[in-house]
Amino acid sequence: MLTDHEAARLVEKLGLERKVRLLTGADTWRTGAETALGLRAMTLSDGPAGVRGTAWDERLTSLLLPSPTALAALWDEALVGEVGAVLAAEARRKGVDVVLAPTLNLHRSPLGGRHFECFSEDPWLAGRVGAALVRGVQGGGVAATAKHFVANDAETERLTVDVRVGERALREVYLAPFEAAVEAGVWVVMSAYNRVGGVAMAANGLLREPLKAEWGFDGVVVSDWGAVREPLEGAAGGLDLVMPGPDGPWGEALVAAVREGRVPESAVDEKVTRLLRLASRVGALEDSAPSAPPPPPPDARAVARRVAASSAVLLRNDGTLPLRPGQLRTVAVVGPHAVRPRVQGGGSAEVFPERVVSPLEGLRAALPGVRVVAVPGPAVLE
Structure with a gap:
């Protein structure tokens, strides 16, 4: 993996404008490339029950896996890890570097429209299963993404709701699955649309503390798509990458803010360093290979069948x-x-x-x- 010293030497090769350009996506699903650094674009794709790729096209089919709720019903971390390996193989087949999964939000309401993406109402179970999936995906040289950080657990006003929650509940319930993912070594975390304590998650101090400082998360924090709505929102904080692109609220505004002393250039350098670290991990830097050599593709259909069968619960059998x-x-x-x-x-x-x-x-x-x-x-x- 790229060392901090190596990353610093690469960052020094770029002027401010080129560094800032890397902090917004090049298009809807790809990050920017930089020839001077030997950095190719990295491709991200939605999950978690399959890997779509960069187009929503019925001619471009994907393996469909049982829902994450079924994965939690397994109580089998080894089998969940096999599902992660299947996702990694699908990602490599589609040229994807970063899978936007697992979804670590909780089943807090029966009306949650995205609950099929989530594991459980129990934070401990969600954390254990999510960590197993992270290890499985990243064992195949593809980045997993813990999302949506944090408290994005209900459907009503999902994009704008301001969640007010006490410190203990925040730590023991909502943050706990994400802490487990960080302990498992997750490479990407996605910040949510909502606010917590009155502050949008893209600019929320929780991205620094506890995520990066206390837990030691050394990967990339990417915004949910379109979640950064204001110029410079999150630019001086823990957010590293704005998606989608190429247009976004940072760009020229961030360049001007750095030159005027309103945002330290060291903040920009840290974000670029994290992007380069991710690129090194997934093999997107010249002369670098994925941190884990891709294993042989698993028997994906057999894994899906085992999960579907094992996740079902037979309540009664009269013979x-x-x-x-x-x-x-x-x-x-x-x-x-x-x-x-x-x-x-x-x-x-x-x-x-x-x-x-x-x-x-x-x-x-x-x-x-x-x-x-x-x-x-x-x-x-x-």
Whole structure:
């Protein structure tokens, strides 16, 4: 990995404008490149149930994994690590350096529209599972991203809500999963849209303390997409990278602020150093290789199948299961999802799988010679 001395020598090669240019994305999904440093662009992609890549296009399919909530139901860190390895292999296949996962926010309300991306309502469980996923992803030479730091746990006014929370609850509930991710060595943390204690997370002091100072996080803090709304917001603080680009609220405003003494140039240098450290870790610096040599691609479909099966909980069995084909004549699959299953949530984590096997198709394949029918089930009142 790039040493601090090596990073300092690289930073010295750049003038202020070129350093500042690196602190805003080059486009929606890529960071800036710098020929003078041998730095190529780094590509980021949404997760966590798959790796989309840089385009939302049904022709560019992705492996679809069980939701993170299912991962938490495993209580199996080794298997979660295998899922991380699958994500890393998918990322490499799509030319992605940074996967925007895991989501470490908590199930604080049943109305949370992105809860399928999260692990649990329990911070200890979310931290353990998130840390296992981080180790699995980064073991494949791809950066994981702990998001959304912090207290971005509800749907109502998600982009603007001001969360007021006491120090103990903040530490023991909301921050705890992120601390576990940092202890696991996560390379990227994403700051959230919301405010905490009246201050937007992109400019919040929590990015310095406890994240960087107390916990020793040495990676990159990236904004959530479009979360930096004001000129210079977070520029003198713990935020390192504004996404997306190329236009953003830092740019010329930050160059002017440094020259006028309103923002120390040392703050800019620290941010660039962190970006170079990340680039070294993922192999985006000339003559550098990923910090972990990519292992052979895992059997992704087999891992996904094991997770799906192991995450299910059988509450009662009166002897019906397992099904015995020789003793069956007809099997009914009840409900509209028998034919059109809901296999993922929507929004920024959505991917396009190559194909989806419905429960009806799966049972027919598993029970040859048995009549398997779909039954709509009771009517749903709108």
